[in-house]
Amino acid sequence: xxxxxxxxxxxxxxxxxxxxxxxxxxxxxxxxxxxxxxxxxxxxxxxxxxxxxxxxxxxxxxxxxxxxxxxxxxxxxxxxxxxxxxxxxxxxxxxxxxxxxxxxxxxxxxxxxxxxxxxxxxxxxxxxxxxxxxxxxxxxxxxxxxxxxxxxxxxxxxxxxxxxxxxxxxxxxxxxxxxxxxxxxxxxxxxxxxxxxxxxxxxxxxxxxxxxxxxxxxxxxxxxxxxxxxxxxxxxxxxxxxxxxxxxxxxxxxxxxxxxxxxxxxxxxxxxxxxxxxxxxxxxxxxxxxxxxxxxxxxxxxxxxxxxxxxxxxxxxxxxxxxxxxxxxxxxxxxxxxxxxxxxxxxxxxxxxxxxxxxxxxxxxxxxxxxxxxxxxxxxxxxxxxxxxxxxxxxxxxxxxxxxxxxxxxxxxxxx
Numbered sequence: 001x002x003x004x005x006x007x008x009x010x011x012x013x014x015x016x017x018x019x020x021x022x023x024x025x026x027x028x029x030x031x032x033x034x035x036x037x038x039x040x041x042x043x044x045x046x047x048x049x050x051x052x053x054x055x056x057x058x059x060x061x062x063x064x065x066x067x068x069x070x071x072x073x074x075x076x077x078x079x080x081x082x083x084x085x086x087x088x089x090x091x092x093x094x095x096x097x098x099x100x101x102x103x104x105x106x107x108x109x110x111x112x113x114x115x116x117x118x119x120x121x122x123x124x125x126x127x128x129x130x131x132x133x134x135x136x137x138x139x140x141x142x143x144x145x146x147x148x149x150x151x152x153x154x155x156x157x158x159x160x161x162x163x164x165x166x167x168x169x170x171x172x173x174x175x176x177x178x179x180x181x182x183x184x185x186x187x188x189x190x191x192x193x194x195x196x197x198x199x200x201x202x203x204x205x206x207x208x209x210x211x212x213x214x215x216x217x218x219x220x221x222x223x224x225x226x227x228x229x230x231x232x233x234x235x236x237x238x239x240x241x242x243x244x245x246x247x248x249x250x251x252x253x254x255x256x257x258x259x260x261x262x263x264x265x266x267x268x269x270x271x272x273x274x275x276x277x278x279x280x281x282x283x284x285x286x287x288x289x290x291x292x293x294x295x296x297x298x299x300x301x302x303x304x305x306x307x308x309x310x311x312x313x314x315x316x317x318x319x320x321x322x323x324x325x326x327x328x329x330x331x332x333x334x335x336x337x338x339x340x341x342x343x344x345x346x347x348x349x350x351x352x353x354x355x356x357x358x359x360x361x362x363x364x365x366x367x368x369x370x371x372x373x374x375x376x377x378x379x380x381x382x383x384x385x386x387x388x389x390x391x392x393x394x395x396x397x398x399x400x401x402x403x404x405x406x407x408x409x410x411x412x413x414x415x416x
Contacts, residue, residue, distance in 0.1 A: 005279035005286075007392075008352050011315055014276045014290055018297050020325040021178045021247050028166050031158045033219060034176040035326040040152040045142035046168055050105040052081075054137045057096040057118050057126060058109035064131040073128045074121070081106060096126055105138055112137035144168070155326050177325035182220045183242030184211045187228045187235060187253040187263070188303060206305050206378060207252040214312050215250075218320040230254065235266045243296055247323060250316075253303030263300040267291045281392060283353040285311040305378045310354050313387065313408065336404040337386070339366035345397045347390040356384035357405060368405055384408065 006014065023037035052058065059075065067073040079089035080098040087106035091097050096113075097106050105112075114137065117130035144165075145151055151169065152162055158176075166174065186208040194204045205227055212222035225242055228235050235254070242249040254263035267273050270293045277290040284307035289300030299316065301308040318333035339359060347353045357368040368388055373380035386405040390397060397403060 004275060004277050005281055006277040006290075007281050008314070011277060011280055011290060012318070015297075015315065015319045016322060018248075018292075018319075018323065019295065021180045021323055023175050023325075024178050025173050026176055027173055028158075028163050028171065031163055031166075031174055031176065032160065034158050034174075034179075035219075035321075035324040036152055036154050036156050036158065036174060037177045037325055038175045039150050039154050040166065040169075040171065040174065042145045042147050042149045042151050043169055043171075045147050046144040046165075047139060047141060050138055050140045052099045052101055052103050052105060052112045052137060053139050054112055054114045055100050056098075056112045056115045056137065057128070058091050058099045058106050058112050059096045059128070059132065060091060060093050060109065061111035061132050061134045061136065063093055064111070064113060064128055067128050067131045069129045073131075075126050075128060077120075077124050077126050096128075110134045110138075157321075157326050177323075179219055179221045180248060180320060180323040181223060181246040182215045182320075183223045183225050183246040183249045184208055184215065185225045185228055185235070185238050185242065185249065185251045186211075187230065187251060189230045191227050191253070193227065207301075207303070207308055210305060210309060210378070211250055211252060211301070211312060214309065214316075215320065218317050219324055220320045230262065232262055232266060235262065236269060239266060239270075239293075239298065243293060243298075246296075248297045248299065250299045250301060252301040252308050254300065261287075264289055267293065267298055267300070280311070280315075281351045282311070282314070283348075283351045285314075285354075286351065288315075304374075306356070306373070306381055309381055310356075310387065313406070314354060334406045336406055337366060339368040339388075339403055339405050341388075341397045341399055341401045341403055342367045342369040343399050345370055345390065347394065347396045350392055352392050353390040354387040354406075355390065356380050357386055357388050358383055359385045359405065366405070368403055 063075060064073050076095040078095045078097050081087045081103040083100055083103055086104055089097055090107040091109040099112060111132040111134055113128050113132050117128060119127040121127050151165060186205050190202050191205050192198055192202050198204055208224050212224050215222040223246055225238050228238050239249055251263050254261045272294050274292045276292060279286055280288045285302055287302050288311050291298040301311055321333050345355060356371045358371055360367045360369055371380045371384050386407040388403045388405055
């Protein structure tokens, strides 16, 4: 039997009791998808001068009021703003200065007329056929950000546009949370290295590679600790070394209640060990262990690859973000897409069930096609594009019913 079986919500709360890992300084060139460990405060107004957002002519807006093609306004051309330099020519009522996109607004001007509405009558006269309002087509000093304001909050994951903002501020290095180091251990007498030919009763090691790749995809640094036979002392030694080197330990296999499943006993043999959950009310993935040894997490995952990967996707993906200091809600990490069920799915009550689905687009709508297969099969994961959750209080789903699909990847990612 399982002890300390927890609901999904309880597991999310348990995982949030583990503290984020330490911090480090990185170049913004290496900052993509890293999570800030400190607020970034704006050091200077950005932009630090008012500039034009279009090619055109800097004017006093009042001079253009009422201008049209039938009744244009005529202004005297006084010169041109040179890019990268402050204009030596000011603008006053009755005259104008030519300016390019990004050019510094000359003194006296309060608007820019787009070049499409301006025509050169002669060398010194500009005809304007459209009126502009004050500050039209002008990016004012500090419009992007004001000195002293918080640009990016601690816990934010850096995107390309965030890195561009930092570059614009002259910030070349930032404090980020370290990537959590995750030890991956695959157990079982039947598991052999992938470069060996399996004999009857043996299988190649799949979990080490799927879990390590999953960890790297979600921002962690995987440490493949190698295979471990069903031997108490060997597994204890591997977990001991893993705890010395890594921030979290993931053990696949040996987490259920069979006579040879000893992960729970090995964890309990450590000083300061605390079993936080032995069993999660989910399907697949019930035989999952969540434990704490000292201040580090130890996760015992099912040996069947589909079960292990469903648990990883649902719980460990947001946990990895949490360890990096991001997403304070921890359980709202995934990207979802709305779809309709393609066919009927029955479900036993009492556990949250996650079914693998393939997305079909028809008539502009997505339909979720269930993929059936036992938890030891990886082919259904390969074919699947996401998971649909059937709540433990629901007895099933019906064709045409609206569902939310938890995506394994963003739409179109497979084509990159």
